[in-house]
Amino acid sequence: MTEAVLVLNSGSSSIKFAVYPAQDEAPPVCAGKITGIGRSPEIWARGGAPVAEFGRLAPDEPHAVLIERLVDWLGKGLRDNRLVAAGHRVVHGGREYAAPVLVDDIVMEKLGALTALAPQHQPHNLAGMRALAAARPGLPQVACFDTAFHRTQPRLAQLFAIPRALSDDGIIRYGFHGLSYQYIAGQLPHHAGRRAEGRIIVAHLGHGASLCALRKRKSVATSMGFTALDGLMMGRRPGALDPGVVLHLLRDRGMSLDEVSDLLNLRSGLLGVSELSDDMRDLFASDDPRAREAVDLFAYRAISEIGALAAVLGGIDGLVFTAGIGEKAGAVRKRIAAGLGWLGLRLDDDANDANAIRISAPGSAIAAFVIPTDEESVIASDTRRLWKGLSSDGT
Incomplete structure (x- = not known):
């Protein structure tokens, strides 16, 4: 057996x-x-x-x-x-x-x-x-x-500009989707060669979405923060939001904490902007201008955040798309790449349309990849390791 x-x-x-x-x-x-x-x-x-x-x-x-x-x-x-x-x-x-x-x-x-x-x-x-x-x-x-992979980040990347006592009490940037990033980091040498140890940004674009900046395949910065609400626009979450908006909803609009939580977790993002769907496939299939605006905003926010992480890294050698939208939505990747031309990124349109692994054009300053993620295999590997440790201890 x-x-x-x-x-x-x-x-x-x-x-x-x-x-x-x-x-x-x-x-x-x-x-x-x-x-x-x-x-x-x-x-x-x-x-x-x-x-x-x-x-x-x-x-x-x-x-x-x-x-x-x-x-x-x-x-x-x-x-x-x-x-x-x-x-x-x-x-x-x-x-x-x-x-x-x-x-x-x-x-x-x-x-x-x-x-x-x-x-x-x-x-x-x-x-x-x-x-x-x-x-x-x-x-x-x-x-x-999901948070463990990001504990390699320098202290400054983890801090909010809030009173030190709150930071010391654990109100810091944790980051998420770490199991996905751990898998991609392990796959990079197979696809990116020597670039794998360089300045890489991974775009985990799914119903939940975030970015991670890697150097030597370790997390140095990420778009998500204290909770999974921060950073990129997502299926039903807004991503980065002026805290004053939350105060306004509570104080001036009379919303309760539960109502604000529901709005931020379930009624924002692609769904909130489009008023149609939280599924990118539905939005592309629709000719409603609200659907187009939701897609455009999703790409705009990704371009903005990639630019910020490129600044943190001091440049970028590679960009990886992963997760449901990142792996399958060539039109979204094309929109994002179009906004990163100033960094020297050029896509191979045929490769992008085919969801090929390498989608950057010959001569592109940035290598771009589509690498399917596999969080379950990471969990399986870690579970094996700890189980074998139990077995070797005789417990």
């Missing part, structure tokens, strides 16, 4: 999952996703038992029940694989967690205390851990943090 590790990425409306061999760096034997949780849930998967055997998914089934059913379903379909550990994506690790960690009650308590900093993610990340602990008591679990 083959030993295997389970990877779970529990979000507010979806659960990504994958099962990897525990002993070596190999592709998953099964991977899939439960989507539409709370609305019209569906499951798709490759490998494992037939999806039809999962059974009907009810809209009111909570994450805990779905994960318990998922583990049972995987057990039936992967009879030759024995789960020995599980790894979880956790959005916020705070200051304390700069590397993956084995989960215990103390870790769970500390991560729970960070919920207010990632209200759309942290509760569901923790729910996945609790559900798996109930379904498989004693199974080692590993928390892998």
